[in-house]
Each structure stands twice: as structure tokens, then as C-alpha cells.
Amino acid sequence: MNTLGYMEQLFIFAIFTTIVFVILKMIEMKYLEDEMKPLKYVFRDAVMVFSSAFGAAAFTFYIKGSLSDFLNIVTENKVLQPEATQIFTDAPGF
Numbered sequence: 001m002n003t004l005g006y007m008e009q010l011f012i013f014a015i016f017t018t019i020v021f022v023i024l025k026m027i028e029m030k031y032l033e034d035e036m037k038p039l040k041y042v043f044r045d046a047v048m049v050f051s052s053a054f055g056a057a058a059f060t061f062y063i064k065g066s067l068s069d070f071l072n073i074v075t076e077n078k079v080l081q082p083e084a085t086q087i088f089t090d091a092p093g094f
Helices: 007-034 039-062 065-076
Strands: none
Touching: 007 039, 007 065
């Protein structure tokens, strides 16, 4: 069972993505560029990365079912979804 909720997963993903971005940005400024940029620019970029990662993850989780259905049609995969398949084993009700 998943202990984290939907929003917590999105926030954790966005935070980890932002942390990796900031670490890579600091390494880039220290070793690849000649000068260090002010931290306000790094913070601004980090906020943009966080909001982009959060938005992209939310959109991906939101359309997960319809995207997999679309890809099944495009790739012509015949995939059964057990949660959507209903089996009637009793006598008909009519």
C-alpha cells in the first residue's frame, strides 16, 4: 500500500528534481564558468525548475490512464486492463 498521497509524491519529485538542478548548477558555475553568478539568479532558476517539474508530474499523473490508452492504440497493443474488465458469472438479471 502506498503511504504517501498524490500531492506528497508530486512535491517530493519536484523537490528532488530541484535539488539535483541546484547541485549541477553550482558545479557548473564553480568548474566550467569563470565567475560565480549571484545566488538570486540560481534561486530564480530553481523556482522555475520546481514549478516546471511539479506541473509536468501533475499533468503526467492526471492523464496517465488516457495516455496509456492512446499509446495502446498507436502501437496496436491489445492490452487488457483487469480493473476495467468486468466478468459476470451469475444468471442474467433480465
